[in-house]
Amino acid sequence: SLWHSPELLSDIQDGYSVSGHLLVCFSSGYFIHDTLDIIFNHQSRSSWEYLVHHAMAISAFLSLIVTGRFLVAAVLLLLVEVSNIFLTVRMLLKMSNVPSPALYEANKYINLVMYFAFRLAPQAYLTWYFLRHVEVQGQGAFLTANLLLLDAMILMYFSRLLRSDFFPSLRKGSAGRDVDGEKFLID
Secondary structure (H helix, E strand, O other), X not given: OOOOOHHHHHOOOOOOOHHHHHHHHHHHHHHHHHHXXXXXXXXXXXXXXXXXXXXXXXXXXXXXXXXOOOXXXXXXXXXXXXXXXXXXXXXXXXXXXXXXXXXXXXXXXHHHHHHHHHHHHHHHHHHHHHHHHOOOOHXXXXXXXXXXXXXXXXXXXXXXXXXXXXXXXXXEOOOOOEOOOOOOOOO
């Protein structure tokens, strides 16, 4: 969407493209499906953070679909999915106990770069934009609150990733237990 219509970046609030609109609709469907999958497969207790994230995404995306405003912000936020590729590779490598630590090491650094480029940077830019340029009432206030909550979640996940892959000695609490429990990024 951004590749074919780079001019969208000049109007985060009111920019519109059919491909961007369809992307947000499709992503909303994915979040709804994944939420139902978590609930119906009785994973709610261990995946409550994902449910909170999905509820925030669904509500924000539905507001964008209905009003037609802030579509470009949603498309920018969906850049996050690029970094999910490397997080998923990381998880698969950990689960399969691949005998080549070099592959895991390479992915670890690529993952870090992608996390910054496609998660932290777009999120930081949009937070700055919303706090600086968007009205603090109605849909703008709702989306700003969503962004701030997502900021907290993304930073929490980032700290877990750093502790797990780059500072494993910080993972253990004083009683010898995992500080964060059985979390996706730590396991």
